[in-house]
Amino acid sequence: MAGLIKAWVHGWALSRGVGIPVAEPDGYRLDVGRPGHRVRYVLADARAVESRARSLKEPGTWLKVSGSRDEVAKTVPPEWEVGPPEYLMSAPIALRPVMAAPEPYRAELVGDGVVTDVVVRAPDGSCAATGRVAIAGGTAVIDQVVTEPEHQRRGLGRFVMRRLDEVAVAAGADRAVLVATEEGRALYLTLGWTVATEITAAHLPEEN
Template structure:
């Protein structure tokens, strides 16, 4: 694993915010803050590495829905937190390497693409017109960021996730920026088969309600 630079972390966060229609990340407490303001999450602070202000911040937070995230493993984050915090299941900060050749979709599926400014949405539809797989990507001057790659349970193990990724990548206009995402444990397996590599674990903690 390697250290994540603040610039690379910012590139991913900025693209993710674009893909989700969220405010841009702002520098705060030695990391970056994103004011998500959803029903389940008020804001998040994301750190490229351990920082003294992370522990101080965790001591100040007294409500759930304020997440602290670290490019590091769960234990590294736990060591920086006071009592009363819960660590979420692990995730992984990843970057694309060499991609395999394009693949055709299985019979009965079709791909629809919607491009709105720098954000692309891809949906793979089944014969009945329902969504079988989908995902988003946002392109900035710093990165191409993939987000919310999902395959419906009934359509898994058919290469549809790889099809979504390929369709999103085909819409890019820049070839000189890193391609980034954060994956769950399950998603990591798919992306590694596509030539992606893990740069760092990505840990999340939230104050218990």
């Protein structure tokens, strides 16, 4: 579990263009530096939530915790907002036959070999679906997989995941990790991914 979390944290930092994660006794700190998301702490054990949350006061601070929503919600002070359940998932990388984009869509790869985007475009050139992979060590970290509402249920999510898998194989990765929403988990389970742990986000909101 510790290895999966470490890979995900470092890959997420690459994907989002933030600084190198800083190891701390209870997990990692990432200095994100964006409105509403100033700093993020990733905790590998829900038992660390109470002391960590009570020591943090700055709006825009986030926790990502390996633990259930119920565990986190009953532990953090009331000023923290707790998000819905998410899931850290993993899958072995496998070389599979190349998959063509579903008609009438076309796909392109954009990236530098460390972070690569798959962009699927509709016939009018608009973006129909996207996904990103960042290679952290020997692990491919999948991020920001989105299918636009008007293009859903056409196999684009499955196609994007296959293309990201191809990129990971070419980069020499042997395992992939991601954090999925409840909806995304259903898709990834059908693609052979397994749930490693529930992930819960909590944050101190900034005033508008």
